[in-house]
Structure formats: C-alpha cells, structure tokens
Amino acid sequence: MTIMQVLLKCADLGHTAAPLPMHKAWLLRLDEELLRQGDLMKGLPDAKVPAFMDRAAGSPLSSSQVRRGPCAARSEERAADPSASEQVPFYDTVIMPLYEALEALLPGVQFFVDGAAANFNHWQSMLPRA
Numbered sequence: 001m002t003i004m005q006v007l008l009k010c011a012d013l014g015h016t017a018a019p020l021p022m023h024k025a026w027l028l029r030l031d032e033e034l035l036r037q038g039d040l041m042k043g044l045p046d047a048k049v050p051a052f053m054d055r056a057a058g059s060p061l062s063s064s065q066v067r068r069g070p071c072a073a074r075s076e077e078r079a080a081d082p083s084a085s086e087q088v089p090f091y092d093t094v095i096m097p098l099y100e101a102l103e104a105l106l107p108g109v110q111f112f113v114d115g116a117a118a119n120f121n122h123w124q125s126m127l128p129r130a
Helices: 003-012 020-042 084-105 107-125
Strands: none
Touching (some): 003 084, 020 107
16 A cells, blocks of 8 residues: 555544544444445445444444433443444454554654544443453
8 A cells, every 4th residue: 555545544434533532523424434335325226225324223322321322421431332343353353453554654743543442442442341
C-alpha cells in the first residue's frame, strides 16, 4: 500500500481515533446511512438486504449505549453494549493495524494510535464479562 492509500484509509476511518463522544456520534451516522441504504434495497426486485442494513432486524447501534449516552452504564454495573461485539473485532483486525502502519510510516501521528487505542479499550470494557 502506498503512503497515499494508507492516509486516505485513515481519513475515511478517522472517527475511530476521535474522542469517544465524537466517535460514537459518527457511529450513529454510519448506522443510519446503512439502514437507509437497506430501505432503498428493499424496493429493488430480488434484493437481499443484509441484516446489519435491515431496520426490521434491529441494529446493534440503535439499541446500544451509543444512543443512550456515556452515562447510561457505570463501572461494575455496566451493561454489555451490543455494538461492542462489532467494534472490538473491527478495531483488532482493521483499525489498530492500520494506525500502527501509519505511525510506522509517519512517526508524528502517534496521536491517531493513542486515540484509537483509547476507543478500543472502551469497546473492550463494554463486552459482557464472563
């Protein structure tokens, strides 16, 4: 991947390294965009709408802590956030390796890695406890 490709991908996914309230606001926007796309797909003949784009299936973000806000859960009493089960693997396999690759190319962008790591830690903390 060229430096330009890495930079464009990081720009596209920049909300993942933004402060948590801003990141969550972008997740809601993305969720709504996917649901609207699913609504449009339902009007097409023979279209199969993926569950994550189908309002009838319910979106993890639409019922999650993201919509209720950061004070909805407290430390030990924290309820599992359904969107965490999607965000944790996404951060683990895409976001963290991407920002770490960017930082290796351009050491001055450590703040992206730090911001993404903080959000990754948040999502991990929202997973159900065994």
